[in-house]
Amino acid sequence: MASDRPLENTDLSEFDGVWSAKVTGAWILHQLTQEMSLDFSVNFSSIASVWGGKGQGVYAAANQFLDGLAHYRSSLGQPTWSINWGPWAGENMADAKFKTKLSRLGITPLSPATGIRALKALLSTNLIQATVARIDWHLFQDIYQSRRARLLFEQIAPATTTKPTSRSQSSGVLLHQLKQTPKRELFTQIKTYLQIKLAKILKLKPAAIEPQQGFFELGLDSLMVVELKNCLDRDFETIFSTSLIFNYSTLDKLASYLEDFLNGQTEMKIQERENQLETKEIDSLNPQELEQLLVREIQEIETLISY
Numbered sequence: 001m002a003s004d005r006p007l008e009n010t011d012l013s014e015f016d017g018v019w020s021a022k023v024t025g026a027w028i029l030h031q032l033t034q035e036m037s038l039d040f041s042v043n044f045s046s047i048a049s050v051w052g053g054k055g056q057g058v059y060a061a062a063n064q065f066l067d068g069l070a071h072y073r074s075s076l077g078q079p080t081w082s083i084n085w086g087p088w089a090g091e092n093m094a095d096a097k098f099k100t101k102l103s104r105l106g107i108t109p110l111s112p113a114t115g116i117r118a119l120k121a122l123l124s125t126n127l128i129q130a131t132v133a134r135i136d137w138h139l140f141q142d143i144y145q146s147r148r149a150r151l152l153f154e155q156i157a158p159a160t161t162t163k164p165t166s167r168s169q170s171s172g173v174l175l176h177q178l179k180q181t182p183k184r185e186l187f188t189q190i191k192t193y194l195q196i197k198l199a200k201i202l203k204l205k206p207a208a209i210e211p212q213q214g215f216f217e218l219g220l221d222s223l224m225v226v227e228l229k230n231c232l233d234r235d236f237e238t239i240f241s242t243s244l245i246f247n248y249s250t251l252d253k254l255a256s257y258l259e260d261f262l263n264g265q266t267e268m269k270i271q272e273r274e275n276q277l278e279t280k281e282i283d284s285l286n287p288q289e290l291e292q293l294l295v296r297e298i299q300e301i302e303t304l305i306s307y
């Protein structure tokens with residue numbers, strides 16, 4: 001039922017295919033049942049109606065209709081719930097590719113047993129609308145807010161904005177080891193660490209990651225950038241800028257940045273180098289390469305803010 005297409009490329013028949021099953025169907029059911037004395041009715045809405053989704057405009061709007069209808073029916077005295085479900089496990093309208101995409105955003109499928117338990121629990125509350133989804137808020141929040149702060153997280157901030165305080169043993173150990181490493185070996189150690197992390201994310205062998213090969217040429221996409229950044233944040237016990245991996249996009253460059261970071265170079269020095277690096281790189285591009293770079297940056301940002 002959900003299409004995966006921007007609104008501007010959606011024709012009327014596609015629009016209708018997504019829209020009518022939910023909106024027309026729900027409205028007919030409402031009309032047929034509004035005089036009945038029902039124990040309850042439940043609209044199966046979606047998280048797409050809460051925070052949208054790339055290519056999901058019609059689906060999001062149709063689900064918003066279900067949410068509005070639940071509030072309307074409740075105002076008429078008909079006990080109605082609208083549940084904004086995250087993806088369910090098993091075979092259903094959310095195909096495996098879509099579920100994989102969502103899981104990289106931190107949204108993993110609910111088991112049917114969990115979904116049913118949540119449904120039963122909600123029916124004993126007087127909430128008219130509720131979101132039920134399994135979400136890694138830290139990962140999702142990083143992606144969702146990569147361009148700007150979102151109202152959604154202001155409203156649920158107390159439970160979600162604090163980074164976990166307990167760090168994995170491996171991250172503490174790594175930082176300790178790197179701090180003990182003689183300066184002349186530090187660069188190589190960091191490079192090896194990055195090679196292992198990148199290989200895991202890219203599903204490649206570590207040796208396949210050449211020191212000067214661009215991460216994006218190797219297949220790193222924007223979600224993987226967030227994954228790598230989260231890894232670095234955790235292992236280096238800091239919060240790096242989201243642009244770090246875009247600006248230092250080879251093994252050598254990123255290792256050199258992290259070496260400076262560990263050697264305690266000031267942010268100012270790093271920022272100066274970052275600016276020089278960007279200017280030097282941009283100056284050396286011909287107009288066609290420059291255009292390609294801009295298109296790629298825009299696409300990366302678009303993907304990051306899709307959810």
Ligand SMILES: NC(=O)c1ccc[n+]([C@@H]2O[C@H](COP(=O)([O-])OP(=O)(O)OC[C@H]3O[C@@H](n4cnc5c(N)ncnc54)[C@H](OP(=O)(O)O)[C@@H]3O)[C@@H](O)[C@H]2O)c1
Pocket residue numbers: 001020021025044045046047084085086087088089091092093094
């Ligand atoms: N699955 C999820 O992860 C998920 C997440 C959030 C929300 N939801 C919502 O939960 C509901 C059920 O999803 P699902 O995954 O169980 O879907 P599904 O497996 O694809 O089943 C959809 C059902 O709707 C029927 N249907 C589709 N288009 C119709 C139309 N135009 N007129 C009448 N019936 C139509 C289908 O009938 P046929 O069998 O005859 O094709 C099928 O029985 C949907 O409203 C969906 O938006 C699902």
